[in-house]
Amino acid sequence: MKLLSLSVIICLLSIKVKAQKDIDSADTKKTTVTLAAIYSNNVSYYGQTTAEKLPYVLANATIRLPVGLYFSAGAYKLLNVGSGISETDLGVGYDHDFNERFTAGVGYNRSFYPKSSPLLQASNENNLNVTADYNWPWFKSSLSADYAFGQESDVFAGLTNSKLIELGRLFSKEDLLSIEPSIEIVAGTQHFLKTYTEQKNKKNNGNGNGNGNGNGNGNGNGNSTITTTLLGNKF
Numbered sequence: 001m002k003l004l005s006l007s008v009i010i011c012l013l014s015i016k017v018k019a020q021k022d023i024d025s026a027d028t029k030k031t032t033v034t035l036a037a038i039y040s041n042n043v044s045y046y047g048q049t050t051a052e053k054l055p056y057v058l059a060n061a062t063i064r065l066p067v068g069l070y071f072s073a074g075a076y077k078l079l080n081v082g083s084g085i086s087e088t089d090l091g092v093g094y095d096h097d098f099n100e101r102f103t104a105g106v107g108y109n110r111s112f113y114p115k116s117s118p119l120l121q122a123s124n125e126n127n128l129n130v131t132a133d134y135n136w137p138w139f140k141s142s143l144s145a146d147y148a149f150g151q152e153s154d155v156f157a158g159l160t161n162s163k164l165i166e167l168g169r170l171f172s173k174e175d176l177l178s179i180e181p182s183i184e185i186v187a188g189t190q191h192f193l194k195t196y197t198e199q200k201n202k203k204n205n206g207n208g209n210g211n212g213n214g215n216g217n218g219n220g221n222g223n224s225t226i227t228t229t230l231l232g233n234k235f
Contacts, residue, residue: 029066036060043078045120046146046156047186048193054118055079056086068095072109081118088112093129103133123192124148139163148192156188 038058042049060074072091077084093107107129113122128147133140139161146156162182170177 031066032064034062034064036062038076043119045192046158046188048120048190050118050120052118054081064095068097068105069093070095070107078118082114084114086114086117087119101135105131105133107131120192121148123151124154125150146188152191152194154189154191156186158184158186160184 036059039056040058041053041055043054043056056076056078058074058076060072062070062072064070070093072093073089075085075088078086089109089111091107091109093105095103095105097103109127109129111121111125111127113119113125126149129144131142131144133142140163142158142160142162144156144158144160146158148154148156160182161184162180164178164180167177167179
């Protein structure tokens, strides 16, 4: 089984900006709506990037119920590819608080991509995720295991250390604005690269005319470049 070399992902250029509002203030555990927006100068899929930079903006909304169940929906747009939405996703999951510091959860996410998507993860539309979070006095540590499947199947494991920084309130005391920079270590398999490379080569070969040498028209070798990044962003 081909393994992805260990990579360290440091969120420098893109940090989550969240706005959270409590809906039910009567109970200790409240129903909350969390809105998140991200800008990044390049898409990273578990530490992997393509040779072509793909800057994007992302928006996500999550509703968490007092029982621990949550529902999410999101979408993002690649800024240099086409005019439509580049991906949409729906998710459902459950988190359980064992105590004030330790939380564990499981979730499922289904993504939808347009035809001929340039994204590495387009071959794995489904994702099952298990997480365990521990809140230290100054930061939060998260262990995660993911099973991504669709046309291909891959497994990933990650360790993230993050710090939630509150920026203030928006319109009332229930509205919280915050950012959460993080450092992440990820390892996993690379089967998704096979489908990505095949689709990329088909697209490149289909753009040629005649029997040129690949320097302009014609059938070039269609090779694509995949890189493992040490500086990137999780999304």
